[in-house]
Amino acid sequence: MWIPIQINENSAEPLYHQIETQLKSLIISGVITEGTLLPSIREFAGELKCSVITVRRVYQDLENEGLLRTRQGTGTFVSHVGEGTMEGYKRETVRKALESAVEVGLSVQCSETELAELFMEIVKDKYKAQE
Amino acid sequence: MWIPIQINENSAEPLYHQIETQLKSLIISGVITEGTLLPSIREFAGELKCSVITVRRVYQDLENEGLLRTRQGTGTFVSHVGEGTMEGYKRETVRKALESAVEVGLSVQCSETELAELFMEIVKDKYKAQE
Amino acid sequence: MWIPIQINENSAEPLYHQIETQLKSLIISGVITEGTLLPSIREFAGELKCSVITVRRVYQDLENEGLLRTRQGTGTFVSHVGEGTMEGYKRETVRKALESAVEVGLSVQCSETELAELFMEIVKDKYKAQE
Amino acid sequence: MWIPIQINENSAEPLYHQIETQLKSLIISGVITEGTLLPSIREFAGELKCSVITVRRVYQDLENEGLLRTRQGTGTFVSHVGEGTMEGYKRETVRKALESAVEVGLSVQCSETELAELFMEIVKDKYKAQE
DNA sequence: GTGGTCTAGACCACC
DNA sequence: GTGGTCTAGACCACG
Secondary structure, rough: OOOOOOOOOOOOOOOHHHHHHHHHHHOOOOOOOOOEOOOOOHHHHHHHOOOOOHHHHHHHHHHHHEEEEEOOOOOOEEOOOOOHHHHHHHHHHHHHHHHHHHHHHHOOOOOOOHHHHHHHHHHHHHHHHOO | OOOOOOOOOOOOOOOHHHHHHHHHHHHHHHOOOOOOOOOHHHHHHHHHHOHHHHHHHHHHHHOOOOEEEOOOOOOEEEEEHHHHHHHHHHHHHHHHHHHHHHHHHHHOOOOOHHHHHHEEEEEHHHHHHHH | OOOOOOOOOOOOHHHHHHHHHHHHHHHHHHOOOOOOOOHHHHEEEEOOOOOOHHHHHHHHHHHHOOEEEEEEEEEEEEEOOOOOHHHHHHHHHHHHHHHHHHHHHHHOOOHHHHHHHHHHHHHHHHHHOOO | OOOOOOOOOOOOOHHHHHHHHHHHHHHOOOOOOOOOOOHHHHHHHHHOOOOOOHHHHHHHHHHHHHOEEEOOOOOOEEOOOOOOHHHHHHHHHHHHHHHHHHHHHOOOOOOOOHHHHHHHHHHHHHHHHHO
């Protein structure tokens, strides 16, 4: 199974955190479905060109959050995520991101309309790029 | 001179960075005007209940960015900020914040309209709270 | 022969250990009697939906403890268990379990009476559910 | 600050888990109070004769559970645990331990009174030893 | 000084 | 083969 994860070498964001966030998104958004067997930590570490320890940490953190289930000698699986949880998480995550952005706008005395215009512009760009 | 800075003890954001960001905003948005003499490092550290080293770092970083100017034995002043700088900084900062928020939305498969609605809602709340 | 064993997928307890403990209890408590022919490794693995290796390990461990006896080409039988063994095992097992529970109570500064009350409550519940 | 933790070299229980459990108990039971600065990971590792990594893991796990708060460059502190949480946690932990013990009793066909007698005996012993 | 991240590599237990 | 634990040691960022 191939998992699309982009690592940004230059970012200040820790490796393990980049992987965690992206993998979490893939699971939450349903791209990787319940029951899927993820790559073994060694295999994944090979693909991502990082240490096994780093992958292990990612798997373990997500297991602690209840998104993964792992059994020794067998592997690591995506565990069941209730529909409600999924939706709730999505909204929570997105809301947090938007709120912090708006706060930045406020702190810099950006007007409401200025902010909204800039936002719409960015949204269009990003979603177009996506297609 | 009293400088309104809020420190969030529990945030993962480093102390020096919290202070830097807020002080920068205050200067760029014109709340603290050119030529103002900032508190001494010790005084400020006392107010913020943090180490002098932390304040020193803040002053130094902002001096490197050209926002502050230090005169030996006299103190640290807000230096002149051109209109261009101010506008540029505002747009750059806000744009960055918005872009990262939109990316989060994308990563979680949030639709364009969903995102926009949530954004407008948040903007209204925040700006209303501000008044 | 059908053997009632419950596997808890989500437990941290290794598969082989869950099976071993339960099978042991069944033999020692006399639910499975002396001389009984157990299912073949493959058959049992099929029922439990686990690897043959796992069942093999269970049979072997219990054979080492003298609870099972394997005859080449015939199968695995429950061997004779003396009354002494049975009683001894019961007391030892239960005592160990209770001791560790009491230690938890102690470590958390739970008072003697508090602990006893909670215990009686649980015992009643469990034994009632059993009937 | 000296923290009383007993490590059992021979136990199958992982090192980090032994430390975690005991430290957790000390915090939950109020032996170590809110705001206390714990030993640095290096110092603690020295005392416990284990790797810094192991201590780090303990601190991090407990931080994830909300029992500790750590700030880079400053140290690791015991964070506020609401009275309710504390009580709830105690009961939950103890209850779990007792339940699993009673289940063992059941699985071995131990009678209700037999179990209760054994329990009372053990409790008396342990609590006497404690004094 | 503090914690935060990451590495390479070892050894074990489980399936 | 899988994951689980632990080590020693490096380098960085924060105060």
